[in-house]
Amino acid sequence: MLRQEKLEEITDGRRYGINDMVRADAGGCKGCSKCCETMTNTIILSPLDVYRIERQTGKSFNELLDGHIELNMADGLILPNIKANKNGCNFLSEDKRCTIHSERPDFCRLFPLGRLYEDEGFSYILQVGQCDKALSKVKVKKWIDTPSLKEHDEFVLKWHGIIKKAGAKSAAAGDDERKKIVMGLLNEFYMTPYRDFYPEFFERANKYEMEIARWLLTE
Numbered sequence: 001m002l003r004q005e006k007l008e009e010i011t012d013g014r015r016y017g018i019n020d021m022v023r024a025d026a027g028g029c030k031g032c033s034k035c036c037e038t039m040t041n042t043i044i045l046s047p048l049d050v051y052r053i054e055r056q057t058g059k060s061f062n063e064l065l066d067g068h069i070e071l072n073m074a075d076g077l078i079l080p081n082i083k084a085n086k087n088g089c090n091f092l093s094e095d096k097r098c099t100i101h102s103e104r105p106d107f108c109r110l111f112p113l114g115r116l117y118e119d120e121g122f123s124y125i126l127q128v129g130q131c132d133k134a135l136s137k138v139k140v141k142k143w144i145d146t147p148s149l150k151e152h153d154e155f156v157l158k159w160h161g162i163i164k165k166a167g168a169k170s171a172a173a174g175d176d177e178r179k180k181i182v183m184g185l186l187n188e189f190y191m192t193p194y195r196d197f198y199p200e201f202f203e204r205a206n207k208y209e210m211e212i213a214r215w216l217l218t219e
């Protein structure tokens with residue numbers, strides 16, 4: 001969790017709920033694509049993000065790795081992120097529009113909002129100094145434009161917990177077990193396709209948590 005002083009430096013200091021109004025609406029970003037051009041490798045993708053992008057592009061995870069996304073170390077794990085080219089995000093068209101807008105990653109849906117995880121839950125925060133436009137007020141729920149919100153939020157919390165737990169276990173494990181934790185996560189949650197995302201994700205999440213416990217017991 002971010003230190004309180006740090007949080008106050010980068011946000012407006014408030015925590016928002018799903019039904020709160022927040023000054024985050026960039027009005028469709030008309031004439032501006034700065035964020036999409038300067039994102040470098042910062043957009044780490046969750047399994048749900050990858051599932052949505054696969055659906056939108058018709059490409060498999062391995063096909064996406066051949067140009068659109070890449071793997072990097074993050075939080076002691078290997079996780080996919082959107083790959084940037086010299087013009088910015090690989091999903092940005094020549095006329096500077098997002099080619100996967102309806103299935104864009106969670107990070108892009110939220111921006112300039114972010115999530116603050118605390119007390120077994122999360123709230124939304126508004127990052128300041130990120131957008132050059134005069135932002136208008138909008139309801140958080142409308143801004144994040146996320147279908148099946150209840151299931152989605154359960155997924156967000158479960159995934160956050162898995163990353164936290166797997167990252168900590170990986171940092172403390174020996175080489176063999178670290179490899180199982182890191183590669184197991186990649187195989188289980190990203191490389192194996194989903195047909196029906198949410199139920200399959202939760203099934204895999206329970207299986208993976210049991211596997212981590214077993215691997216560490218046999219270390």
Ligand code: SF4
Binds near residue numbers: 030032034130
């Ligand atoms: S800087 Fe603001 S207006 Fe420009 S792309 Fe980012 S959010 Fe949109």
Ligand code: SF4
Binds near residue numbers: 098
């Ligand atoms: S996925 Fe779309 S919204 Fe997100 S950075 Fe790329 S072009 Fe921008």
